[in-house]
Amino acid sequence: MQEVxxxxxxxxxxxxxxxxxxxxxxCGRLGLHVYAYNSYQSIIRGGHIWLKLRVGAExxxxxxxxxxxxxxxxxxxxxxxxxxxxxxxxxxxNADKFKCDPSLAKKGVTxxxxxxxxxxxxxxxxxxxxxxxxxxxxxxxxVFYSCQFxxxxxxxxxxxxFKHKGQKVVDLNVGLLKCGYxxxxxxxxxxxxxxxxxxxxxxxxTGNEVFALAAYAAGCKFYSAYPMTPASxxxxxxxxxxxxxxxxxxxxxxxxxxxxxxxGAGIAxxxxxxxxxxxxxxxxxEAIGMAGIMEIPMVCVEVQRGGPSTGLPTKTEQADLxxxxxxxxxxxxRLIVAPYDMADAYxxxxxxxxxxxxxxxxxxxxxxxxxSEHHETVDREAFPAEVKIDRGEIVNSWPEEKGKxxxxxxxxxxxxxxxxxxxxxxxxVNPSDDHDExxxxxxxxxxxxxxxxxxxxxxxxxxxxxxKELTPPELEGPKDADVTLVTWGSxxxxxxxxxxxLNAVGVKTNILCIKYIYPFHAKEVNEILSKAKKKxxxxxxxxxxxxxxxxxETGIGMDAHVNRYDGEPYTPAELAQEIKDKLAKKPSTLDxxxxxxxxxxxxxxxxxxxxxxxxxxxxxxxxxxxxxPTWYIELAERATGKKSGYMKVGLRTGATYTVDREAExxxxx
Amino acid sequence: xxxxxxxxxxxxxxxxxxxxxxxxxxxxxxxSVQEAAGKLGILPKDLLIVSGIGCxxxxxxxxxxxxxxxxxxxxxxxxxxxxLANTDMKTVITGGDGDGYGIGVGHLIHAMRRNLDxxxxxxxxxxxxxxTGQASPTxxxxxxxxxxxxxxxxxxxxxxxxxxxxxxxxxxxxxxFSGEAKLLTDLIAQGMAHKGxxxxxxxxxxxxxxxxxxxxxxxxxxxxxxxxGFDPSDFHRSMTKxxxxxxxxxxxxxxxxxxxxxxxxxxxxxxxxxxxxxTKVDKALFDKFVEHMV
Numbered sequence: 001m002q003e004v005x006x007x008x009x010x011x012x013x014x015x016x017x018x019x020x021x022x023x024x025x026x027c028g029r030l031g032l033h034v035y036a037y038n039s040y041q042s043i044i045r046g047g048h049i050w051l052k053l054r055v056g057a058e059x060x061x062x063x064x065x066x067x068x069x070x071x072x073x074x075x076x077x078x079x080x081x082x083x084x085x086x087x088x089x090x091x092x093x094n095a096d097k098f099k100c101d102p103s104l105a106k107k108g109v110t111x112x113x114x115x116x117x118x119x120x121x122x123x124x125x126x127x128x129x130x131x132x133x134x135x136x137x138x139x140x141x142x143v144f145y146s147c148q149f150x151x152x153x154x155x156x157x158x159x160x161x162f163k164h165k166g167q168k169v170v171d172l173n174v175g176l177l178k179c180g181y182x183x184x185x186x187x188x189x190x191x192x193x194x195x196x197x198x199x200x201x202x203x204x205x206t207g208n209e210v211f212a213l214a215a216y217a218a219g220c221k222f223y224s225a226y227p228m229t230p231a232s233x234x235x236x237x238x239x240x241x242x243x244x245x246x247x248x249x250x251x252x253x254x255x256x257x258x259x260x261x262x263x264g265a266g267i268a269x270x271x272x273x274x275x276x277x278x279x280x281x282x283x284x285x286e287a288i289g290m291a292g293i294m295e296i297p298m299v300c301v302e303v304q305r306g307g308p309s310t311g312l313p314t315k316t317e318q319a320d321l322x323x324x325x326x327x328x329x330x331x332x333x334r335l336i337v338a339p340y341d342m343a344d345a346y347x348x349x350x351x352x353x354x355x356x357x358x359x360x361x362x363x364x365x366x367x368x369x370x371x372s373e374h375h376e377t378v379d380r381e382a383f384p385a386e387v388k389i390d391r392g393e394i395v396n397s398w399p400e401e402k403g404k405x406x407x408x409x410x411x412x413x414x415x416x417x418x419x420x421x422x423x424x425x426x427x428x429v430n431p432s433d434d435h436d437e438x439x440x441x442x443x444x445x446x447x448x449x450x451x452x453x454x455x456x457x458x459x460x461x462x463x464x465x466x467x468k469e470l471t472p473p474e475l476e477g478p479k480d481a482d483v484t485l486v487t488w489g490s491x492x493x494x495x496x497x498x499x500x501x502l503n504a505v506g507v508k509t510n511i512l513c514i515k516y517i518y519p520f521h522a523k524e525v526n527e528i529l530s531k532a533k534k535k536x537x538x539x540x541x542x543x544x545x546x547x548x549x550x551x552x553e554t555g556i557g558m559d560a561h562v563n564r565y566d567g568e569p570y571t572p573a574e575l576a577q578e579i580k581d582k583l584a585k586k587p588s589t590l591d592x593x594x595x596x597x598x599x600x601x602x603x604x605x606x607x608x609x610x611x612x613x614x615x616x617x618x619x620x621x622x623x624x625x626x627x628x629p630t631w632y633i634e635l636a637e638r639a640t641g642k643k644s645g646y647m648k649v650g651l652r653t654g655a656t657y658t659v660d661r662e663a664e665x666x667x668x669x
Numbered sequence: 670x671x672x673x674x675x676x677x678x679x680x681x682x683x684x685x686x687x688x689x690x691x692x693x694x695x696x697x698x699x700x701s702v703q704e705a706a707g708k709l710g711i712l713p714k715d716l717l718i719v720s721g722i723g724c725x726x727x728x729x730x731x732x733x734x735x736x737x738x739x740x741x742x743x744x745x746x747x748x749x750x751x752x753l754a755n756t757d758m759k760t761v762i763t764g765g766d767g768d769g770y771g772i773g774v775g776h777l778i779h780a781m782r783r784n785l786d787x788x789x790x791x792x793x794x795x796x797x798x799x800x801t802g803q804a805s806p807t808x809x810x811x812x813x814x815x816x817x818x819x820x821x822x823x824x825x826x827x828x829x830x831x832x833x834x835x836x837x838x839x840x841x842x843x844x845x846f847s848g849e850a851k852l853l854t855d856l857i858a859q860g861m862a863h864k865g866x867x868x869x870x871x872x873x874x875x876x877x878x879x880x881x882x883x884x885x886x887x888x889x890x891x892x893x894x895x896x897x898g899f900d901p902s903d904f905h906r907s908m909t910k911x912x913x914x915x916x917x918x919x920x921x922x923x924x925x926x927x928x929x930x931x932x933x934x935x936x937x938x939x940x941x942x943x944x945x946x947x948t949k950v951d952k953a954l955f956d957k958f959v960e961h962m963v
Contacts (some may be wrong), residue, residue, distance in 0.1 A: 028963060204963035213958055219948030222754055246946060246955055248753055248937050253779040257746040260739065264719075264750025267737055268758070269944045272750070290740055385955040389948065420944065421735040421751070421758055424714045429729045429736035432722070438684065441730060441738075445688040 003056035004147050004192050005066045009081050010073025015133035019071070019140055020051045022157055024204045027055045028056075028377045029153045035493075036375035037063035039568060048076060055147070057195060061341070061493035063374075063517035065573040068191055071139045072098065075638065079614055080602070082254045085109045089144045090191050092184075094135045094581045101641070110188050113136055119179045125606075127172045134176055146191045152180055156313025166658045179239050198406045202377040207345050207367055207490075208275075211301050212237040214349035215273050219389050220299075222265035224250045229313050229371040231275040231303040245617055259284035259300070263291045263362075266298040267430050269394075269420035271353050276286030278320045279310070281364075285327040287591040288362050292332025294430045295408070295416070295459065297356035297363075297392070299349070301371035303491075304368040315567025316369035316546075318489050319541035320548060324364050325518060328330070333359065333414075333462045336518040338366040340492035343382035344515070345371065350387045358392035359462045360418060366517070368540070370569050395419040398426045406437040410454055414461030425429070463519045470516045472524040477503070477510030483583060484532035486558065487539065488514045488546050490569070495538050497572035502579060509579070514546060526554040536560045536582055538575065590652075597631035597649050604647065604656055613661075614638050620651065628652045635661065676707040681716075683731040687956045694873030694884075695725050695792050697847030702761065703732060704789065705858035709759075717758040719748035721768035724799045725792035725873065728763045742772030745780045745789070749787045752787055757942040759861060760786075766793040769805040781837035781866050783931040787868045788860045791830065792847075794875035795882045802878035806876055812881055831911035834868040835904065841867035842907070843907040846891055847874070849886050854918060859922065865930050887918070894921035901925045 005022065008016045017038070036053045054064040070085050070567045072078040072093040078100045082091050087108030091100055095113030095145040105111055116135050124130060137158075144154055155174050162169045205213075212234050215223065227236040235323035246409055258274045265272035276284065281302045291298055304320045306312025324336055335355050339348040345367070352363040395417045398405050407428035409416040416437075419426030436451050469589040475484070477499055487495045492513045502509040529550070530537055537547035537558045544561040551557045564570055570578075581588070592600065601615035604655045616634035623629055629651040637644045645661035672876070681703040689695050706716055716734035718728035722741035729736030739747040744762050752760040769777055770792045780787070796814065797803040803905035806828045817823040834842045842861040845853035853871060860867035874885050892903070894910070899921065901907055907924035932938050940946055 025963065141921065201963045203959050205962045209962070211957075216958075217950050217955060221943050221946065221948065222750065224750070241958070243936055244951075246937055246940075248935065248943055250749070250753060252746065253775060257749075257776055257779070260743040260746035261750035261753075264737070264747040264752070265754035265943075266750075267747070268751040268754035270754040271948065272754070272803075286740055287743065292739075332674055380959060383959055385950055385952045387950075420755075421717050422714060422755060422944075427713055427733060429738050429879045431730075432740055433738065440685055441727075444727075445685070511793070 001056055001058045002193060002195060003054065003060065003064070004068045005052060005054045005064050006071065006143060006147065007052070007067050007070040007081055008051045008071040008073065009077030009082070010049055012049050013050070014073045015136055016049055016051055016073055018133070019136040020053060021204075022161060023140060023143075024053055024375060024377070026149060026154045026157045026386070027053075028204045029157065029199070029201045030149060030195070031200040032057060032195065032377075033059050033202070034204060034375070034377045035060045035063055037370075037569070038374065050077070061496050062569070062572060064572045069143050071136070071143060072100075073139075074098065074138065076611065079104065079312070079638075088191055090143070090148075090188065092139050092142045094139070100235050110191070112142060112184060112188050114142060114180060114183060119183050120176065123172060123175045123179065127168070137173055137176040138180035141177040142184035144177070145181045145184035146188065148190045148192050148194055152279065185209065189385050202379055203383065204375055204377050205342065206233065206373055206375050207342060207371040208303075208373065209237055210232040210342050210345045211275070211349055211365070211367070211372075213383060214346045215299070215353075216241075217385060217387050218350045218353040219271050220247055220273050220353065221270035222248050222250070222262065223275045224252050224261045224265075224272075225276065226255050226258050226280060228277045228280045228427070230305055230372050231277050231301065232371070234301065236277045255280035255283035256287065259287040262298050262300070263287055263294070263296050265293070266296040267289065267421065271297075271357070273301070274300040275303065277303050277305050278307050278323060281320065281323065281327070286329070288334070288364070289328025289330055289332055290432045291362040292328065292334055292459070293330075293432060293434060295360040295418075296430070297360055299352045299356055299363045299365065301365045301367055303372045304366065312567045314369070316569055317540050317565060317567065318368050318491065319543075319565070320366065320544065321517070321545040324366055325363070325549065329618055331456075331460070332519065333459050333466075334361070334362045335361060335363040335466065335516075336366060337363065337487045337516050338514070339371065340489060340513055340515060341371070342376050342378045346383055354388065354390045355466065358415070359466050360392065360415060361462060362651050366489065368489050370496070393417040394422065395426055398423065400425050404438065407439050408435060408436055408437045408455065408458070410458050412619060413465055414458045416458075466522065467519040470519070470520040473512055473514055473516075473528070474559045475510045475512055475528055478508050479510070479512040481508040481533065482537060483509050483534040483579065484508065484512055484529070485509060485579070486512045486514070486535060486537045486547065486550065488517075491538055491540055494570045494575055498570070498575035498579065501572055501576040507580065507583065513549070517549070522553040525550060526556060529554060529556045534559045534583065536562055536579060540564050541568065592631060592649060592651055592654050594631065596654070597633060600649050600656065601633045601635075601647060601655060604659070613644055616643065621648070626650065626657050630657060673710040675710055676712070678703055678707055681706055681713060681733045683733050684798050685720045685730060687731045689724060690776045692876040693724070694794060694871070694875070695728065697850055697853065698725070698792050698871055698873055698958075699728055699731055701845075701850060701854040702728070702763070704854040705861055706734070708854070708858045709859075709861055711759050711918065715758055716753060717760045719744050719751065719760065721764040721773060722799075723768045723797075725765040726768055727761060742768055743776070744768065744778035745773060746786055749780060749785060752785065753932075753935075755942050755944045756786075756938055757945070760788070761861065762787060762789040764791060765798070766791060766795060767780045767805045770776050770830055773829070774806070778837050781834055781839040781868070781889040784825060784838055784840055784865045784928050786930045786932050788857070788863070788869070789858060790860070790871060792867045792873035793830070793870050794873050794879055795827070796875050796879040798878050802869065811815045811882060813848055814942070827880050829911060830868065830917045831923050832908060833878050835865035835907055838866070838928075839924075840865035840870045840928050841922070842911070843867070843869045843870070843922045845869055846887055846920055848872075848888060849891070849893075849920060852876065852893060856922065863925070865928055890916060890918045891920050892917055894919050894923070904939040
């Protein structure tokens with residue numbers, strides 16, 4: 001498959017999100033597929049932002065292994081990412097402001113400095129001085145040439161983006177784009193083959209936007225949230241479109257309020273949803289149990305981020321499985337489901353509302369930062385406007401002669417037809433205490449162990465019936481595989497490609513992706529795993545929560561676990577290598593690699609010296625009185641490249657031992 | 670204004686009789702809620718009583734209406750969601766001082782500043798009764814309870830719910846006493862008829878665990894503001910009254926003002942109760958959302 005990966009790096013506030021969005025939309029309109037991964041450190045101005053857009057002629061499921069074109073919007077980006085550009089690639093930056101030392105780039109990489117002042121001189125004469133973010137548009141133009149995307153669709157998207165600001169602004173931006181394009185054409189060669197564009201335009205969207213859109217299609221009427229990254233963009237979409245969609249949005253004073261309001265709306269009879277991150281979900285848990293015992297339909301999206309506590313607010317992780325599974329005291333029916341990609345996210349929300357209504361239970365949809373916030377092109381067909389809405393068994397009228405209405409009637413299915421408040425002759429209390437069929441409490445004044453037993457069984461019967469209609473997980477890939485990769489959530493996207501890479505080199509690999517967590521297809525999973533040769537779990541957490549959960553449900557443990565918990569998703573090649581290492585029984589090491597040492601040095605220098613220094617040459621040293629081998633890292637001045645001291649980082653612990661900056665001019669004074 | 674057809678008390682007779690201790694102040698509050706609903710002609714099917722957890726929060730089980738017996742401290746957000754989803758129901762929140770002024774006070778503050786159109790009746794007995802007698806947020810300073818033993822007694826200054834309500838934006842603030850049944854019914858009816866957030870703090874003595882704030886304690890001290898021609902429309906005068914806790918303690922409407930409600934501001938509700946609005950997706954709008962992503 002033909003593909004190209006473009007990286008854009010700069011400081012938060014440099015406007016690279018917009019540039020990335022423009023680039024992706026253009027590719028989307030050309031009929032190409034895009035997967036964008038934004039590994040930002042901060043949503044606050046100043047932090048380093050690194051956006052990777054992988055563009056393919058066919059569907060791409062992750063941000064990939066390569067970097068072919070680099071747009072550097074600051075010096076830091078050049079130093080950090082220029083060495084990653086593959087041979088045959090290109091590095092683009094504003095030559096008026098930044099430099100790229102040729103030694104940074106691999107052999108065969110084109111360094112294309114753009115003399116922005118010079119090439120935009122004519123435009124400046126007509127439109128006046130450029131603002132800094134306009135360098136981005138020139139750089140985009142250059143990359144369109146390098147990647148052979150042409151100017152036609154680019155001009156369309158730029159026009160759509162700026163037309164509300166008037167024709168003059170459109171002309172300026174199209175002009176900037178052309179400047180970059182023509183300059184690149186005059187100075188360099190394309191880095192890709194020619195594409196055969198299909199021009200099948202695809203929406204370019206995020207998981208959170210899909211959750212919101214799906215909720216609208218599913219007839220959600222009430223949405224509540226408390227701001228929390230990485231769930232907030234659902235709130236933003238809901239608020240921005242509330243008057244059009246008719247979804248009433250209520251920001252709560254805290255997540256306790258959010259969950260309780262959502263349940264309140266569910267009690268009143270509207271389809272209600274809320275969303276939060278792991279920390280907010282922790283506050284919601286008592287109320288989720290209440291929705292369970294009251295048998296109230298509602299949907300909660302739990303977006304996982306790095307934990308525990310405040311953890312890594314802007315990084316991805318899959319470590320909330322046990323929190324969601326263990327939410328609330330006691331036992332109650334509910335559905336926990338983890339969608340694995342964008343199209344599945346849409347379907348999952350639509351289904352979630354139907355299951356919630358039909359089984360009168362809370363549904364938690366487990367997302368993760370990567371699924372919620374990454375951008376991807378998705379086929380339009382994945383987002384049908386008209387979806388099945390099944391509100392379940394609702395009592396619309398109850399003639400008096402029918403006698404007493406029992407809200408919690410003991411039925412075979414466990415589902416008791418629900419009358420909504422306002423209906424005549426069906427009055428009842430929604431009780432958080434356990435209760436009998438008529439919702440009279442059974443713990444204080446009246447006690448009855450058999451009634452408690454029967455109401456518990458009634459509620460839990462719903463789980464058996466629900467499980468029967470959930471699609472069981474299936475193996476993907478060759479049936480006679482040597483290794484089965486077990487995963488869940490958005491990690492599926494990279495596992496899928498790692499499996500393809502493994503199969504291509506003769507390691508027969510298949511995948512078991514778990515979507516429905518509770519109730520769980522224990523029988524089916526047991527059948528699959530008991531036949532699998534080698535089983536390896538792949539999760540973004542430290543303790544292999546899904547693997548532990550599967551073992552608790554099936555008695556089957558994994559042969560090996562692959563875990564990542566540094567806030568970043570895997571890339572396919574990295575993952576494939578880890579799998580190969582596990583299969584070769586290579587002893588696993590947690591040692592600091594050379595690349596890690598460099599990042600640790602960057603972190604130290606940034607937090608202690610601002611942008612003045614950067615790490616230079618790195619060599620490993622033997623045990624030297626520090627109790628462990630160390631990485632010796634030379635420090636260099638950014639501006640001059642002059643050696644400016646050194647630091648040592650422990651090979652095992654990652655400790656920063658010695659930092660000697662004697663050679664630094666300011667330290668001499 | 671539509672003619673009100675008053676309904677008899679037994680309209681609201683609940684499925685089970687209350688399990689409160691004999692002599693508990695909450696009996697009087699239950700009766701007054703029923704009388705007030707009857708006076709306003711609210712049909713049981715159109716009445717939603719939401720409570721938290723505590724002795725007084727058992728009230729929804731003792732009245733013929735729709736009810737939610739929710740979590741400790743969470744009656745207000747549950748009621749907020751239920752009310753916003755169905756504004757055709759008259760929503761009344763009931764509970765105790767621990768539920769409302771302790772664990773749930775965060776929600777109370779925000780519900781009041783929203784001026785949500787609901788009525789909140791707090792059966793204030795200045796003690797945790799259901800858990801057998803610990804200090805509550807309204808227990809008097811120095812009072813000895815199970816959780817504030819001698820020699821210290823209660824070291825904390827009690828919350829002043831009336832002053833809190835006035836400063837937070839409640840638009841109807843009143844105090845009742847279950848020993849003054851007629852006044853209490855009148856205050857609850859006024860609160861329910863009021864457009865906006867109404868808080869009615871009710872002295873509802875706990876005969877088992879609070880031997881300080883007893884019926885006789887209040888009977889010796891309370892007086893009715895209406896007897897003195899008090900005008901509750903002035904913020905500063907009302908704040909002064911809210912702090913009156915001496916040999917004389919005022920009962921009646923402490924503060925009343927007309928302000929737009931949260932519901933008035935929410936344009937979506939102009940089309941009627943949310944639960945009655947169509948759920949069908951607007952295909953043209955949906956397509957526009959998708960088109961915007963391309």
